[in-house]
Amino acid sequence: MDRRSVRRHLGLVGHATSLYDDLSVLDNVRFTVRARGGSVGSVEPALERLGLAGRLRHVPVSRLSAGQRRRCTLAGLVACDAELWLLDEPHAGLDAEGRDLVDQLVGDARDRGRTVIMASHDLDRASAVASRQVTIEAGTAQRGPAQAAPVTSEASGVG
Amino acid sequence: MWADAGLVAGKDLRIEFRSRVALNQVLPFSFVVLVLFAFALDPDRGILERAAPGLFWVAVLLTSLLATQRSFAVEAADGNRDGLRMSGLDPAGLFLGKAGAVAAQLLLLEALLLVGVSFLYGIALRSFGLLALTCLLATLGLAGAGTVYGAMSFGLRVRETLLPLLVLPVLAPVLLAATRSFEAALGGAPRETFGWLGLLAAFAALYAVVGLFGFGPLLEES
Amino acid sequence: MTTTTTSTSTARRASSLLGWASLILVGATVGLGLVLPKTQEQAEYSRLIAVHPPAAWASYVAVGVAAIAAIGHLVTRRASWDRVTIASLEVGAVFTAITLATGSIWGRPTWGVWWEWDARLTTEALLLAVLLGAVALRRSLAPGRGRAVITSVAALATVGLLPVVHFSVQWWRSQHQVGTLLSPDPASNADNPYIVAMLLGFVAFTVAFAWLVVQRVRLEALEEAYDEVILDRAITDRRAEARPTTEVPA
Numbered sequence: 275m276d277r278r279s280v281r282r283h284l285g286l287v288g289h290a291t292s293l294y295d296d297l298s299v300l301d302n303v304r305f306t307v308r309a310r311g312g313s314v315g316s317v318e319p320a321l322e323r324l325g326l327a328g329r330l331r332h333v334p335v336s337r338l339s340a341g342q343r344r345r346c347t348l349a350g351l352v353a354c355d356a357e358l359w360l361l362d363e364p365h366a367g368l369d370a371e372g373r374d375l376v377d378q379l380v381g382d383a384r385d386r387g388r389t390v391i392m393a394s395h396d397l398d399r400a401s402a403v404a405s406r407q408v409t410i411e412a413g414t415a416q417r418g419p420a421q422a423a424p425v426t427s428e429a430s431g432v433g
Numbered sequence: 434m435w436a437d438a439g440l441v442a443g444k445d446l447r448i449e450f451r452s453r454v455a456l457n458q459v460l461p462f463s464f465v466v467l468v469l470f471a472f473a474l475d476p477d478r479g480i481l482e483r484a485a486p487g488l489f490w491v492a493v494l495l496t497s498l499l500a501t502q503r504s505f506a507v508e509a510a511d512g513n514r515d516g517l518r519m520s521g522l523d524p525a526g527l528f529l530g531k532a533g534a535v536a537a538q539l540l541l542l543e544a545l546l547l548v549g550v551s552f553l554y555g556i557a558l559r560s561f562g563l564l565a566l567t568c569l570l571a572t573l574g575l576a577g578a579g580t581v582y583g584a585m586s587f588g589l590r591v592r593e594t595l596l597p598l599l600v601l602p603v604l605a606p607v608l609l610a611a612t613r614s615f616e617a618a619l620g621g622a623p624r625e626t627f628g629w630l631g632l633l634a635a636f637a638a639l640y641a642v643v644g645l646f647g648f649g650p651l652l653e654e655s
Numbered sequence: 656m657t658t659t660t661t662s663t664s665t666a667r668r669a670s671s672l673l674g675w676a677s678l679i680l681v682g683a684t685v686g687l688g689l690v691l692p693k694t695q696e697q698a699e700y701s702r703l704i705a706v707h708p709p710a711a712w713a714s715y716v717a718v719g720v721a722a723i724a725a726i727g728h729l730v731t732r733r734a735s736w737d738r739v740t741i742a743s744l745e746v747g748a749v750f751t752a753i754t755l756a757t758g759s760i761w762g763r764p765t766w767g768v769w770w771e772w773d774a775r776l777t778t779e780a781l782l783l784a785v786l787l788g789a790v791a792l793r794r795s796l797a798p799g800r801g802r803a804v805i806t807s808v809a810a811l812a813t814v815g816l817l818p819v820v821h822f823s824v825q826w827w828r829s830q831h832q833v834g835t836l837l838s839p840d841p842a843s844n845a846d847n848p849y850i851v852a853m854l855l856g857f858v859a860f861t862v863a864f865a866w867l868v869v870q871r872v873r874l875e876a877l878e879e880a881y882d883e884v885i886l887d888r889a890i891t892d893r894r895a896e897a898r899p900t901t902e903v904p905a
Contacts, residue, residue, distance in 0.1 A: 278523070278524075290512020294507065296448045306520070309440060585805050589795050591795050595791060599789075606816070628826060639816065651805060654801030
């Protein structure tokens with residue numbers, strides 16, 4: 275299996291921001307998109323979605339707050355529109371508005387047929403958007419009582 | 434592959450353009466080295482003039498170390514390594530892009546240093562074509578080898594001390610050949626440069642091959 | 656990941672046979688070098704011809720073996736190849752150091768100084784630096800597949816570098832008319848009594864190289880097994896810590 279061709283379909287957002295400090299928001303997102311072979315046209319809409327349009331576009335990433343940097347990384351993810359999203363604690367470092375935004379993005383992606391795997395400690399939030407949930411305890415996956423409720427959507431926790 | 438190389442080189446050069454590290458730090462560093470040589474070697478006895486080609490290339494070698502370090506320091510920040518791996522970029526293209534950006538910066542620095550050497554050490558420059566060719570071939574080798582060894586020490590916390598140890602002995606043949614080539618060109622014996630230029634080309638080719646094929650595995654595993 | 660290679664009795668017997676053989680051969684070489692009578696013009700130190708070229712030869716063999724093992728690892732991704740690579744690099748560094756030391760000692764009475772920029776010595780000096788760098792790199796890396804790949808690439812780069820270094824230094828020194836140290840041409844030195852010792856030395860040092868590599872490979876295998884045991888234990892401890900938990904919150 276060719277790792278690289280598989281990776282073009284993945285999007286990863288983890289604890290680290292994977293941003294180039296000296297480049298602006300726009301430059302960073304553009305690089306991410308073009309590295310993946312995507313079209314540059316998706317950059318602007320993604321920035322707008324994440325609330326980074328306007329003057330913020332040209333600000334070097336090093337001058338942004340932690341929350342804004344997280345949004346920049348997410349903008350890259352959205353712009354690439356990968357088929358499989360891997361999210362590790364995406365709510366961390368964001369204010370309430372930001373967390374809602376993440377939930378919306380995950381919901382949108384899910385509705386568009388994308389697969390999202392999210393690891394989260396915020397079970398309430400994660401449960402609200404997820405269609406399946408796996409809990410990991412001491413290194414093994416558990417079936418929790420939450421499985422019993424069919425209507426409830428839960429987060430997939432890959433710890 | 435070439436598209437990816439262009440993208441990465443563009444990104445690196447844009448970072449340099451914004452941060453101006455090469456301009457503000459590396460270039461003054463190389464000039465300081467030239468001045469230090471003058472202090473060490475006592476310009477009055479004509480030693481500087483005779484040693485000028487060698488001193489120029491030692492200064493370039495040390496400069497290339499800084500340039501390579503910087504090239505990888507940019508990627509070492511906050512998860513960029515994983516970002517690069519996950520991006521789906523062709524590793525050979527990534528190698529070419531990074532080495533290319535380093536080479537471009539080095540060539541510019543060399544041009545300025547050459548002016549500096551001519552000025553500070555009183556060297557009359559001639560055979561510009563041969564000098565330029567030497568610089569080009571040597572720089573390709575320096576950038577290629579530096580990028581390969583930079584990738585090997587990429588993930589290490591001791592990168593700053595390990596990279597010079599790894600790379601300087603490897604670059605010794607470049608120093609040797611480039612200095613001899615300069616001496617021949619400046620000394621009015623252009624035909625003697627050909628052997629040395631051939632060596633520089635062989636070195637550059639060796640590390641181009643190692644880089645193109647090895648960068649992928651190195652990136653995965655570091 | 657890797658399985659511990661416990662030596663079978665055959666392997667152990669072969670290894671100790673190799674050990675005895677190298678001991679005897681090297682001893683014979685040194686003995687011959689010391690015992691054979693010298694000709695009138697030669698000085699005592701020319702006895703070093705029995706060990707200096709063989710040591711240099713062994714260092715080149717080491718680099719060659721390292722390269723082959725590196726290719727072997729990159730192709731098969733098996734740890735056994737990787738162990739041979741690092742073993743050859745390290746043993747190669749030892750022989751390179753011996754070459755430099757014997758060369759320097761030979762040079763002292765010949766040139767009056769402890770060092771001359773002789774073509775072969777300079778090449779060996781650079782080679783030593785490159786090998787030490789590769790070993791230092793290896794030691795900085797955590798055990799695993801990544802380390803093996805990086806070591807392999809480093810070994811291949813080293814072997815590719817060697818001819819470049821060799822030619823550049825040769826041409827450089829040829830311009831200054833300094834002959835290569837101890838370039839023994841058996842045909843022209845037919846009356847050199849130590850040629851016999853030197854030829855024996857080539858064989859002896861090759862065998863000694865093989866034995867040293869075998870020992871180092873074994874050591875590497877044991878170290879890797881040890882690391883795995885430590886890792887397993889750490890994981891088990893961590894799991895045990897996590898076990899007594901409350902119910903999973905719904």
